[in-house]
Amino acid sequence: MVTIREVAGKCGVSVTTVSMVLNNGPAARRISEPTRKRIWRVADRLGYRPNVFARSLRSKRSYSVGVMVFDITDPYCAQILRAIESHLQTSGYFSVLADLQNDPRQFQRCLSLLLERRVEAIIAIANWTNLETKLLAEISTRHIPAVIIGRELAGNPISSVVVDNEAGTRQALQHLYELGHSKIAFIKGPRDLVDSAQRWHGLESFADEVRLTIDPQLVVEIKGRNSTYAEGYQLMEALLERNRAFTALVAFDDLTACAAIRALTKSGRVVPRDCSVVGFDDIPNSAFYNPPLTTIHQQLEMQGSLGAEIVEELIRASTENRKSPPRHRKVAPRLIVRESTCPRAA
Amino acid sequence: MVTIREVAGKCGVSVTTVSMVLNNGPAARRISEPTRKRIWRVADRLGYRPNVFARSLRSKRSYSVGVMVFDITDPYCAQILRAIESHLQTSGYFSVLADLQNDPRQFQRCLSLLLERRVEAIIAIANWTNLETKLLAEISTRHIPAVIIGRELAGNPISSVVVDNEAGTRQALQHLYELGHSKIAFIKGPRDLVDSAQRWHGLESFADEVRLTIDPQLVVEIKGRNSTYAEGYQLMEALLERNRAFTALVAFDDLTACAAIRALTKSGRVVPRDCSVVGFDDIPNSAFYNPPLTTIHQQLEMQGSLGAEIVEELIRASTENRKSPPRHRKVAPRLIVRESTCPRAA
DNA sequence: ATTCAGAAGTAAAACGATACAATGCGCGTG
C-alpha cells in the first residue's frame, strides 16, 4: 500500500504539501498550480489512496453517518436507505448500516455498533417499538445530531421527516367518493402506531366535509404488532360475515389491502367490480399485485433525501460550533390510481 | 471520549497491560486474574470504547467485509445481506454495504468505496451484468479474498455459493406432473443469465424421464434485461393468443409468475382452477399474492450464511499466511406448495 | 551463593495521516 510519504518523496515535496493539495481544502489555494498538478499526477499514477484510519484518527472525524433501520428486508426501509446513501455519497459522507432485524432488543447492540464506528450523526427509520424514546435519551446524553424518519416528535431536540398521513387518507377517500362510492368499509391501523390515528383523522375530516357517514359496523381495527397481512385477512373475512353491504374499502396500508383483496377474491368477489380497494404506502409490489393496487404513494426517496440533507446541515453546524435548531419536515403524499378501484356499479 | 491511557491511569497499570487484557488475546494469559478483573471493571465503569481508527491503523486490520449488492431494494439482496450480517456479527466482523443500484457503471465507484474502507474480503451478490468478470480481474490483482453468491465460476480462484437450479425446476415440474398436468406451458428466462439455462435443463431432464413432451408452441422466452414482470405479462398474453390449450405453467421466477397470473386473471381465467402456476425464488410477497404462489424456495439465509462462513475462513487463512483453495457450495432448493396450483380438472 | 525460569508487567516505537507554527525567500518601501 502506497502512503502519502511515498507520494511526497516522488514529488520532491513535503507530506504536508501533498496532504493539503489532495484534500483540496482552502489551504490548497496557497500551493502553486504546477506543484498541485504534479502531486495529483503522481498520486494518481501510484494509485495512492489515503488511509481512512489514519485520517480519521488524526482529524477526529469519521465522515460517516449511521443509519438505523428496523428491517432491511422491508422495502420501506430499503428505499429510504438507498436515497440516503445516494445523497450522502455526493457530499463525501458514507453510511454505516445498522439493522434492528425487527427486534427491539437489538437496539442497544446496534447503537453501540454505530457509536463504536464513531458516526457523526444518526438517521433512524422509525418502527413499532419505542425506538424514539430510547434514541432520544441516548442522543441527548451524547450530543449526536440525529433525525428520525417516519415519526414526528413535536417540540423536542431530535429532527424529523414524516409523510403527511392526513392528506394521504383524504386523497384516498376523495378518490372513492368521486367514483360514486358511499358505502365504504375501513380497516384501521393498530392503536400504538402514530400513523394510525393520523390516517384515521384524515378520513374522518374528509367524510365530515362531504357529509359522508361512516358506518361503525363497517370499521374494523388491527390489534397486533406483527405483519398486517395475516390480521388484515382475518378482519376482512370477519367483515364479510357481518353481511353488511359495501362497495369500497380503505385499508390501513398496502399489505392490509393485499390481504383484503385476497379475502374478497377467496369469497368469490371480484376486485374492483364488486369492491374497490385502496391502500397506503405504494410498496414496490403494489404495482404488480393482482389486481395492481390503487394506493397512496409516500415519497420515500424524498424522505431519505431530506433526512440526509438535515444531518449534513446538523454536522456542519456542529463542526463549526454553531447551534442548529431541530428541523421538522413533512412530505406530501400522492394518489396513484391503478386497477383496484373503479366507479360504483350503476 | 475516554482513552486507554485513562483506563490505565485509573488502574495503576500501563496501557500495554490494558490493551492485552481487553483484547483477551493469548497475551492476556500473562496477566494475573485480579489485575484483569480490575481492568475490566474500570473500563466498564468509565464506558471505555477502543478507538477503531487507532486500532485499525496500528494493527493493519479493518475487521470488516465488503458486501456488494446489485440492488438493495430487491428482497433477494436484502435477505442475503441480512444473513451475512448476522453471521459476520457473531465473529466480530462487520459489513460495509455497497449498493450498485442496478447500474453496472457504478461498479468501479463501489469497488473503490470498499477498497478505501480497507475491507478484508468481498462478498458479491451476482446480477445480470458482467460483474463477475470485472470482479475477478480486480480481485486477482489485489489479492482480496472474495466470494460471489448466485453465480458459479467453475475452476477459477473466486469462491461461490449457488442454488441448485436444476433440482429446483425438477421439483416444480414433478409437482405439476403428480397433480396430473401434461399440457404445460413454460416461460424461459433470459439467455444471458446462467440461471436460465440451468433451470431449463432441469425441466428438460425431468420431462425426459417421465416421457412428458414439451410442446414448443407452449414455450416462450424472456429477452429483456429489466424487470421480468412487464415482459412476463406480455409473453403470457401472447401465449394465450396462440389458442393452444394448457392447464399449467412453469414460470422462470416469481415475478414472471405473478405477471402471468395477472394476465390469466385479466383474460377471465381463474388461477389455479383454469391454470396452475409455479414460480421460482419464493420472494417475500409470494406468500401474500392473490393467489398465494406455489414456488421453489431458495434458502437465501443459508446462502448468505455460507458466503460469510467462506470469507471468514479465507481471511483466517490469509492472516495466517496459509493458502486456501476456493470453495464452491451449492444449496438445495425446496418446493413450497401454496394456492396457485391444484390437480388438473377431471 | 549463584543461576535460572517463569510470572507479571512496562517503555517505546510504530501505524499514516493532519494541524500548527515556523521557515526561507524575493520584493517593495521608507
Place this chain on the structure above:
DNA sequence: CACGCGCATTGTATCGTTTTACTTCTGAAT
C-alpha cells in the same frame, strides 16, 4: 540597506492503539 510582508512550503508533534522487546521480581534448583 534594514524591515516587514506575503507566498510557497516545510518540520514536527499528535491522534489512540498494538506490538516488540525488554525489565523486574520471586522462588526453586544446583
